[in-house]
Structures are given as structure tokens and as C-alpha cells.
Amino acid sequence: MWPVLLAVSLLATGVGFASAPVAVAPSHLPHPSITIVGDAAFDGPFSGVVDGVGTADDPYVIRGWEIVHTAQAGIRLEGTTAHVVIEDVVIRDLTGRVAAAPGCATRPGPECREPIGIHLAQAENVVVRDVRVTDHRFNVFVESSRGIAIEDTDFTPPVPDLLLTYLGVYVLRSEDVRISNVVFAGSESGLAVRASANVLVEGSTFRRTPLDSLFFGEASRAVTLKENRFADATVLVDGDHEAFSLVDNLFVGASSAFRASEEIEFPTRLPSALVCGNTFEGSRHPEAALWLAKSQDVHIVGNLFSNVTRGLRLDLGDRGLVEKNRFEDAGTAASIFNAGGWAFHNNSIVRSATGLVAEAGLPGNATRNWWGDATGPSGVGAGSGAALESTGFVPYDPWLVEEPKLKTKCPKLKPVRH
Secondary structure: OHHHHHHOOOOOOOOOOOOOOOOOOOOOEEEOOEEEEOHHHHHOOOOOEEEOOOOOOOOEEEEOEEEEEOOOEEEEEEOOOOOEEEEOOEEEEOOOOOOOOOOOOOOOOHHHOOOEEEEEEOOEEEEEEOOEEEOOOEEEEEEOOEEEEEEEEEOOOOOOOOOOOOEEEEEEOOEEEEEEEEEEOOOOEEEEEEOOEEEEEEOOEEEOOOOOOEEEEOOEEEEEEEOOEEEOOEEEEOOEEEOOEEEOOEEEOOOOEEEEOOOOOOOOEOOOOEEEOOEEEOOOOOOOOEEEEOOEOOEEEOOEEEOOOEEEEEEOOEOOEEEOOEEEOOOEEEEEEOOEOOEEEOOEEEOOOEEEEEEOOOOOEOOOOEOOOOOOEEEOOOOOEEEEEEOOOOOOOOOOOOOOOOOOOOOOOOOOOO
16 A cells, blocks of 8 residues: 555665666757756756756756666756756666665665656756656655646556556645646556645546555645546545545546545545546446545535446545436445435436435435436335435435436636646
């Protein structure tokens, strides 16, 4: 699990392999590793800067290099505030994986070096675009930085490598980070975000990985996933994440799921979360395609759950509103356990055996839903529609006597500065 792996800072894996070959365009010129500490270093002879003066209108540009290195990072920016674009570079670690010396796990040092492609440490105003990074523990490591954009990049390794704990992007204690049009595939995990704020992940593709394709750990604020595609990919949330938004994403495949459920390192909560306009298709996750636990004031609206074993599961939360969602061809459309003050309204349940399972907790309300038949729900109801199963009294009358036309416009989200 990523919480365990990422809690140890940059420890060696102890696996030794030869580096995979990287095809380099003739236009890429060789360059040594680049380390820039402070803005003045951009004027140095080995900064890799080929254009610009460091302003917002005319940023420094690091472009066109092939960096084959033995340093910890191929490119490292530390303590910089100038505007920078890093684009069209190829970075490869010359040594591959370095075997761990005794005591690395408790006393990390130079012998425990794990390669990083691009390391942004206390940096601001950086755009990383169209880079090719291979043979690194972290392709891009964003640490204590702000105003960072990572875009238009495919982090799929040339040869799928599942033996190395390999992460596309790691965002730690950073603010105002945008990740857009990025492909994460072919490694153990794709993206991890911990203890950060104002993070937007949009228009990106996550393909199946042995571990969670996207992991959020510790406490973060104002994280948004928008218009991404998760193909047999899992999102895992651990910790307290306020104002989390999941909007207009596609989850497709048997393994696809969004889970804010298990308490791994930290108590998991999603207070004031918005889940709107997403499609969950074909998930066979045993618990649910969308599983939220201990979440207060969550709003789940306008989503499609199609051909899923279990659609939605809410546990131990308060004041959840589930409305205007469509559940079709589901084994169980929705389950609500030990929750209080919840409402399940104006949902459409079609060709599904069980519409809603509600157990324990404070009373909720399941009125004004289409249960797949004009006679209402079966189960505790007397109708012929999808079943309503409850251990206590849950009002379901009146119900809808015809299938509603569901139209939902998700609220506009505040843009992330970069």
C-alpha cells in the first residue's frame, strides 16, 4: 500500500536491473544533470536554460536535452521563484536501481539513493511538459512547492516494470498543483498526493497498476479530479480531505473503483465532498464502485452506475444527499450503513435486483425514487420494482411512477493557479 511505501522517505528498493533502452530523437543533445538552487543559478553555464528571462510572460525554458545521470535527480530546482518551463527532455538514470546497504531503512543516506527524474523542492511557478523519464523511483517529485503544472506527458515506461516501486508523480506538502493530460500506466502506481492543497487532476488517463493507480494520503484540502479516465484503475483515499471533488470522470473495467474507506495510516473522512457527473461502468469491486466512509455533508448527484456488482456504499457518515443518479443493471444499486440524516431522492434504478440497502444508523429518507416499476419497491415495499432492504423504518412513499429524465449540471470549480 502506498501509505506504507511513501511514509519512508526515499528509501532504496534493493533491486538491481539494467536500464531499459530509451529512444532519443536526434534533436536531443546530451547534458549533465541539472541542479539549480535559487534564481541566480538560472544564469549558470550548466543550467540547461535555452530561452527566456524568468518572468511570467517570458519564462526560462529548459528544453531539448538528453540527461543520463548518476546524481539523485536528473533535474532539481530548489528554492526558486522564477517562472520556468521544462519541456521536451529525456531523463534516464545511468545506474538503474541501486542496491540498498544495510541499515538503509532506518538510516537513509547516499548509499540509499533512489533516482528521481525531476525534483521540485520549495520551487514555484514551474511547468513540466512533454518529458520522457525512465528508470526512476519517482518520475517527478513535487515537494513543498507551489504553482506547479505537469501536463501533456506520458509516464508509461518503454518496458513495463512492475518490480520496482515506481511512481509517476509524487506531490508532497505542496499547493496550487495542476496535472493535466498525463498518462499513468505500466508501473506499480501512478500518482500520489499527500498533505497538499488546491490540487487539480484533469483530462488524464490512469490504467491498471498492481497498487492503487491514484493515492491520496494524510490531510489535503480542495483536491479535484475532473474529466479523467480510470481503466481498471483504483483510487484510494486515506486521511482527512476537506472539499474533495470528483467530477465528470469515467471509471471503466472490473477493477475500477473509488475508495475512501479503509483507515490505513490516518482516519479517513471526506467532509463536504462533491461527487457529480461521473460514470462507473463494469466494476466488480466486492464492496462498491464508489465507497465513502465517515463523510459529512457529502453530495452525490448526477452519476451513472452501469453493470456494476455494487454501485454506491456510504458508511458512518452524516447528512449525505444522494440524488438524480442512475443505477442500471446493478446487483445492488446503493448501500447505506450506520449513517445518519441521509437522503436518497430522485434516483433512477433500472434492471437492478436490489435498489437500496439501509442498515442501522439514524433514520434516512428514500422517497421520490424510480424503482424500475410504477408499483414501487419490493422488499419492505409491496411493489414489483427493485428491492428496498432495511433494518429499520425508512420512508419510501411517495415514489416516482415513471422514470425521470435526469439532467444535472455540475457546479463550476475554482481554477487552480499555476
